[in-house]
Amino acid sequence: MDKNQILEALTKKIKEHESQVKLEKTGTVFEVGDGIAKISGLTQAMAGEMLDFGHDVSGVVLNLEEDFVGAILLGDYKLIREGSLVKSTERILSVPVGPALIGRVVDPLGQALDGREPIVGDKFYPIEKIAPRVITRQPVNTPLQTGIKIIDAMIPIGRGQRELIIGDRQTGKTAIAIDTIINQKGQNVICLYVSIGQKEAKLARIVSELAERGAMEYTTVVAANASDPASLLYLAPFAGCAMGEYFMDQGQDVLVVYDDLSKHAVAYRQVSLLLRRPPGREAYPGDIFYLHSRLLERAARLNDDHGGGSLTALPIIETQAGDISAYIPTNVISITDGQIFLETDLFYQGIRPAMNTGLSVSRVGSAAQIKAMKKVAGRLKLEMAQFRELATFAQFGSDLDEITKRQINRGRRLTEVLKQGQYQPMPVVEQVIILYAVTHGFLDNVPVEKVSDFEKDFLSYCQIHGQKLFADMIQTKELTEGQEEELKKLIAEFKQTLDYLES
Amino acid sequence: MKVSSKQYAQSLYQALEQTPQNHWENIFNNFVVLLAKNHLLSQAPKIFIEFKKYYNDQKGIIEFQVKTPVPLNSEQRQSLTQRLKEITGQKIELIESLDRALIGGLVLQTADLSIDGSLKNNLQDLKKEISLDINYLSET
Numbered sequence: 261m262d263k264n265q266i267l268e269a270l271t272k273k274i275k276e277h278e279s280q281v282k283l284e285k286t287g288t289v290f291e292v293g294d295g296i297a298k299i300s301g302l303t304q305a306m307a308g309e310m311l312d313f314g315h316d317v318s319g320v321v322l323n324l325e326e327d328f329v330g331a332i333l334l335g336d337y338k339l340i341r342e343g344s345l346v347k348s349t350e351r352i353l354s355v356p357v358g359p360a361l362i363g364r365v366v367d368p369l370g371q372a373l374d375g376r377e378p379i380v381g382d383k384f385y386p387i388e389k390i391a392p393r394v395i396t397r398q399p400v401n402t403p404l405q406t407g408i409k410i411i412d413a414m415i416p417i418g419r420g421q422r423e424l425i426i427g428d429r430q431t432g433k434t435a436i437a438i439d440t441i442i443n444q445k446g447q448n449v450i451c452l453y454v455s456i457g458q459k460e461a462k463l464a465r466i467v468s469e470l471a472e473r474g475a476m477e478y479t480t481v482v483a484a485n486a487s488d489p490a491s492l493l494y495l496a497p498f499a500g501c502a503m504g505e506y507f508m509d510q511g512q513d514v515l516v517v518y519d520d521l522s523k524h525a526v527a528y529r530q531v532s533l534l535l536r537r538p539p540g541r542e543a544y545p546g547d548i549f550y551l552h553s554r555l556l557e558r559a560a561r562l563n564d565d566h567g568g569g570s571l572t573a574l575p576i577i578e579t580q581a582g583d584i585s586a587y588i589p590t591n592v593i594s595i596t597d598g599q600i601f602l603e604t605d606l607f608y609q610g611i612r613p614a615m616n617t618g619l620s621v622s623r624v625g626s627a628a629q630i631k632a633m634k635k636v637a638g639r640l641k642l643e644m645a646q647f648r649e650l651a652t653f654a655q656f657g658s659d660l661d662e663i664t665k666r667q668i669n670r671g672r673r674l675t676e677v678l679k680q681g682q683y684q685p686m687p688v689v690e691q692v693i694i695l696y697a698v699t700h701g702f703l704d705n706v707p708v709e710k711v712s713d714f715e716k717d718f719l720s721y722c723q724i725h726g727q728k729l730f731a732d733m734i735q736t737k738e739l740t741e742g743q744e745e746e747l748k749k750l751i752a753e754f755k756q757t758l759d760y761l762e763s
Numbered sequence: 764m765k766v767s768s769k770q771y772a773q774s775l776y777q778a779l780e781q782t783p784q785n786h787w788e789n790i791f792n793n794f795v796v797l798l799a800k801n802h803l804l805s806q807a808p809k810i811f812i813e814f815k816k817y818y819n820d821q822k823g824i825i826e827f828q829v830k831t832p833v834p835l836n837s838e839q840r841q842s843l844t845q846r847l848k849e850i851t852g853q854k855i856e857l858i859e860s861l862d863r864a865l866i867g868g869l870v871l872q873t874a875d876l877s878i879d880g881s882l883k884n885n886l887q888d889l890k891k892e893i894s895l896d897i898n899y900l901s902e903t
Contacts, residue, residue, distance in 0.1 A: 269896075270893065273892065273893060273896065274889065277888075277889050277892065279885045280885070280888065281878060281879065282877075282878070282879040282880075282884055282888075283876070283877075283879075284877045284878075284879065285875055285876060286872070286876060287874075288874070301874045301875035302875055303875045304875070327769070347877075
């Protein structure tokens, strides 16, 4: 295109430009502070509507009162003064969604935080949306493999489920969520990690860890950090959910991690109190339950008529001194389809993941397990339960009868096998093989301290000598009698190479 | 019980309404004494704003703020008032102010509506349109 053409096009454009009078619904700020503005005028404002305050600051209408509107401000409100003009946009707060978000770190409004090019979404989705109705859903039946033995075997998570991760600080809550994201590589699952009120340093570590393990190729990080205003913290999980819903509507499977909802509740409490909504228990507003239930209700598994996509939610809650009967923990426990309960004591005993197998449940259950895993998991749960009963007697080692002793020994080896390091998710077939070996007593003569060596060496032995069995199991997802025999043979062969077996 | 600025304004209006104009001074005196007694003199400007709002409401007056780059002449003022009266069916009060940045045209503003017919707004629209085109061209 040459110079003249450009000039011509511009001239044409300017000639064709029609002058238009702009009609806008406006209001005036009469109080502003603490991230809250009260605005007079705006007689047609809707709840949840986006407002334009100028200076690149937007806001969201939360309160509609007799003679004013209460709104939260998103971003730096220092430039807004009493008497500033506010324009209504007649648009419910929406975020950009689409494949452009994958691999990016964004704020709750969908703006890039990773220093790369600005995000241009295919579409905008409202951040508050009514959850999929019952007609559009189907039961959860496909597993979402976390790659963590103790979870996949004992409290399986299905695609479309909501499983709470709850525990004190420093018990490995985030580690479970991150491992789960890392394990989704090649599983056709889009992951979203919503960081709410976390330290920037922790977020930076998580993002670099995800990138290093190739997990950013299918992951979006939505971040509202500790230094961001409470209004952004409050919006973050809803924005993350909306971004996930886009992929669900495209028929894809989505995993959303909300880390963590206790800080979200605190942010919402702050906003509510500043808006002068009446405080209730622990000073949380009356609709705090509804806040979390409407968010988590948006997790769904759609039926095939509606694309068959799913959105799995992994909310995280931090407890204080193991108190799960506080307000927010009980709320979220009752909303979700089960919880993974992590304990400080177990963590310091070296049992990691520090999951309490007694208090953790998954209400979806074995519907979300492959057949092979179902076969070994039943026995595992039983033996673990028996071991917990007997564990208190374990210290009187010598005075016990043979059967009890055997159960305690088995239990110790089970506990050892269920330990797993961070960033080491394990494919489900490998999990089945090692759990089969231990529940069927093949490790009973392996010393407890050698169990982890045994596990590692045996699995690499299988990679070489049991290739056919591996391939078969991956394909059929079953453990047939023939395969069982083959597996037994492999174990026996492998054990002959060992020199540390007890007699 | 806390009485809001709005309620003070309303009661003042009603008190004035019910008394003949030659007693108004008395009423104002009483009102100021009342405010002083309740330690509310600092709220006086707010009460004044509320009073004005309530007065306009009661009398069916709509206040328009008019911003223009050059002062309106009486003919323009007349026709603007006339036109607004036709549209709204209410009495019109114009509060004029100058804003050279508008270049041409005028901006009208009420409590919850703004009508922007200025040249500045027009040029901004044109700028937006052209820059969209440029973005489109540079992408293709």
